[in-house]
Amino acid sequence: MKTRKPKNVFKDGAISSEFIGESIAKHQSKTSIGAHNIFLGQVRADEIDGKIIAAIEYTAYEDMANAKFHEIREATFEKFNLTCMHIYHSLGMVKTGEICLFVFVSSPRRKEVFKALEYVVEEIKANVPVFGKELFEDASHQWKVNT
């Protein structure tokens, strides 16, 4: 197995479209790549009992979460023929409409990136200890659960 050092996946606050754009631009020098695939998780303004979600405040068991992200990366490189892969997740406050998860996979060929991206996102949702406090417009809150 190739060894890669665990990275810090977390970013403070929302992930900006500028950051995402720059990440794409940085890959122009990697000319063996023929296909990128990107997943962007956006905070949705769900309505619950007549109240609308305004933001999610994310917290995490950070050491375990970064270790799990690393395991997911290693497993994904084992399963799929990828050139590179990047994962960023927000911590702290992210307003509705803003991006809280950015997953970016690249490969010489398109079929690999379609399968790999779904695998990565589902693994993150199921196995990474990240917690979300859904804040309503009236300042009350509830706790998010992935379904």
Add this chain to the structure above:
Amino acid sequence: MQLNIKYYGLLAEATNCNEEVIEFSKSSVSELLDLLSEKHPNLKGKDFQVAQNQEIVSKDSIVNESEIALLPPFAGG
């Protein structure tokens, strides 16, 4: 042994505590949880998993690491 217990998300809210050190003299995770719910009655009935040294463990596992975390349902992404 001395254990460092970490609480996250709604469990940190329910116990009003992010982290605490406790003295534990029994052996299994379920015995530890009995002790913790005695101390924090609000933990009763809550849905959570337990991580020992950053790995999820079952309730009948033996407590042999000092870092224990109580993790409510995950909500990443």
